[in-house]
Amino acid sequence: GENVEQHPSTLSVQEGDSAVIKCTYSDSASNYFPWYKQELGKGPQLIIDIRSNVGEKKDQRIAVTLNKTAKHFSLHITETQPEDSAVYFCAAHYSGGYQKVTFGTGTKLQVIP
């Protein structure tokens, strides 16, 4: 089955700096890669996603890149703000037959004011 590795497990950045979270996946059939933000006491909230036919996607301060050959994908947050502090999960999904989303192990991001 699919296995998603995520690094780093914790990340502290100064407000205004950029944050980068990296993930790798094992199943080359995976073709949909969502990123979720989880705040304390809340469920995962989708913040951005990318499909395998696209190499990069951007939404304001958030961008995601995908390297299918290397099976790597990354989340980039620019101009970080204290409200970006949360746990971020990458995930991989094979849309062709399976329903389950396989999550990474999570990155706790702390933005220091």
Place this chain on the structure above:
Amino acid sequence: EPEVTQTPSHQVTQMGQEVILRCVPISNHLYFYWYRQILGQKVEFLVSFYNNEISEKSEIFDDQFSVERPDGSNFTLKIRSTKLEDSAMYFCASSVERGAQPQHFGDGTRLSIL
């Protein structure tokens, strides 16, 4: 914006008892899911449900677990005889379609087994 709602937010149950966790998915969504998250760990898939039947389940989803859509709006997860290791956050999710579509999560039910 429509959202997935889960009740209760916290459930405390004695070991060996049955527990039912409830979810109301987003109204036009057709696919429903349960995930669990043990404290400090990643979110793990349990089961997906479509057209009144299970479409996929993980090895965690053993005979102690069952799911049901008893009416047009609710989606439930039942644990028949709870064990200490069932203590976790349980998240319900739903999506419009299968495939490369975002799954929308509720805020979860914290299940504590004593």
